[in-house]
Amino acid sequence: KAGVTQTPRYLIKTRGQQVTLSCSPISGHRSVSWYQQTPGQGLQFLFEYFSETQRNKGNFPGRFSGRQFSNSRSEMNVSTLELGDSALYLCASSLVTGGPSISGANVLTFGAGSRLTVL
Amino acid sequence: QQPVQSPQAVILREGEDAVINCSSSKALYSVHWYRQKHGEAPVFLMILLKGGEQKGHDKISASFNEKKQQSSLYLTASQLSYSGTYFCGTELRAQKLVFGQGTRLTINP
Numbered sequence: 554k555a556g557v558t559q560t561p562r563y564l565i566k567t568r569g570q571q572v573t574l575s576c577s578p579i580s581g582h583r584s585v586s587w588y589q590q591t592p593g594q595g596l597q598f599l600f601e602y603f604s605e606t607q608r609n610k611g612n613f614p615g616r617f618s619g620r621q622f623s624n625s626r627s628e629m630n631v632s633t634l635e636l637g638d639s640a641l642y643l644c645a646s647s648l649v650t651g652g653p654s655i656s657g658a659n660v661l662t663f664g665a666g667s668r669l670t671v672l
Numbered sequence: 673q674q675p676v677q678s679p680q681a682v683i684l685r686e687g688e689d690a691v692i693n694c695s696s697s698k699a700l701y702s703v704h705w706y707r708q709k710h711g712e713a714p715v716f717l718m719i720l721l722k723g724g725e726q727k728g729h730d731k732i733s734a735s736f737n738e739k740k741q742q743s744s745l746y747l748t749a750s751q752l753s754y755s756g757t758y759f760c761g762t763e764l765r766a767q768k769l770v771f772g773q774g775t776r777l778t779i780n781p
Contacts, residue, residue: 557713586768586769588771594773595674595759595771595772595773595774596714596759596761596771596774597771598768598769598770598771601768608768609768611768643713643714659763659769660704660716660719661704661706661714661716661761661769662716663706663713663714663715664713665712665713666713
């Protein structure tokens with residue numbers, strides 16, 4: 554079956570612009586999480602969506618936002634881009650959001666990521 | 673809330689063993705381990721639930737000490753394919769997975 558698909562894979566923006574990243578989860582997966590990966594900070598949790606609702610949020614400024622559609626696809630948006638926003642943005646999907654992991658249902662499957670460069 | 677991994681980097685020769693530790697200051701619901709090879713997405717290795725169950729995956733195993741809120745990943749007789757960055761992800765009651773900063777493992781022939 555198809556994996557998690559993220560688009561675009563690479564993009565270059567300038568400071569002050571905004572960007573929208575897209576994530577299509579594995580078919581049947583209803584939870585989508587977003588992470589920012591930078592060399593010094595590792596994987597930083599942005600937010601998590603389940604059934605079109607934001608269930609969890611990380612410690613990022615309001616410039617970072619997201620949403621999930623009825624087909625479980627998700628988008629994240631970063632407005633007023635700053636140089637420090639340059640990073641690899643990873644999306645991950647899972648069957649359910651947290652909870653008992655008897656079947657490993659909340660195991661994350663990551664996409665290849667969208668590499669954002671802000672100039 | 674971010675778990676602390678140690679060591680930050682390890683260099684081994686093929687066939688040697690390694691232990692990677694993950695500690696949290698919060699009570700954990702579960703611990704996940706993922707491996708990311710250079711230029712690739714992180715890939716799930718195993719999950720450990722409360723109860724101290726030890727899991728295995730070929731020559732890679734892990735334990736979860738609930739009292740100490742610590743997990744350890746054991747790699748025995750390491751192979752070249754084990755190289756990569758290992759992340760532990762801790763699941764709190766809020767049901768979000770927070771990852772450590774990663775441990776870079778380099779296996780040399």
